[in-house]
């Protein structure tokens with residue numbers, strides 16, 4: 216019986232199936248990402264918020280994605296659970312880097328990893344927290360969202376580009392963060408976000424910390440989102456009249472640390488590999 220080798224991992228409970236595919240032999244695009252949807256399915260598949268394909272930067276997958284490897288040997292080819300592509304994944308890239316170390320593909324240390332949003336430098340060892348230079352996070356226009364469907368809660372937010380699109384909403388104290396319905400896709404201004412958007416709701420900055428929940432484009436509500444955490448930290452600092460600082464972000468899945476300076480942002484948090492095996496691809500997928 217054939218199958219696909221995989222590793223399962225998570226970063227603050229944002230979970231991923233890692234697919235080692237150095238030469239890009241697996242077809243992840245066929246039938247609008249049906250293979251990705253199948254492997255991420257929580258009952259019929261392995262279950263995950265997304266897929267991290269580990270593929271070489273000098274092969275056809277990176278070339279087709281328009282990714283210039285530069286000094287990076289490895290390209291994180293990220294897919295959301297619904298099969299859609301995303302430019303960047305802040306929790307995923309830490310898991311990806313941990314996989315590279317555990318697989319012996321890189322030594323512990325600082326390494327460039329290619330993504331659709333550009334190359335990111337990741338500092339990783341075998342067990343400790345992983346730090347990613349996430350690049351600049353660009354503040355955009357203010358906008359609004361409605362969470363919880365028709366008759367839901369309207370919130371003001373600000374667009375933040377972290378390589379992928381976010382609408383980060385610092386909620387007033389009258390909004391009970393824990394009771395918001397973020398399972399349903401929040402409404403947003405499609406003219407501002409033509410490729411969709413990840414929506415974060417967070418508490419105002421108090422003593423350098425916020426609490427944050429997220430609905431991710433292509434995956435639904437997740438326990439954490441690394442790029443969303445950076446977007447939330449930037450929005451919280453902005454709401455407090457600041458452009459730089461360090462923010463501790465508590466998500467339902469765990470705690471992350473974000474650094475924001477004038478030129479760039481950093482994200483530090485855990486990355487764990489929890490299982491490995493062979494996925495017996497459903498015959499109907501014809502793989």
Ligand SMILES: N[C@@H](CCC[C@H](N)C(=O)O)C(=O)O
Pocket residue numbers: 229265295300301302303304305306307379380413431432433434437439440441442443
């Ligand atoms: N969970 C990720 C973000 C994954 C991509 C996102 N859903 C999108 O479509 O932009 C993270 O940790 O950053």
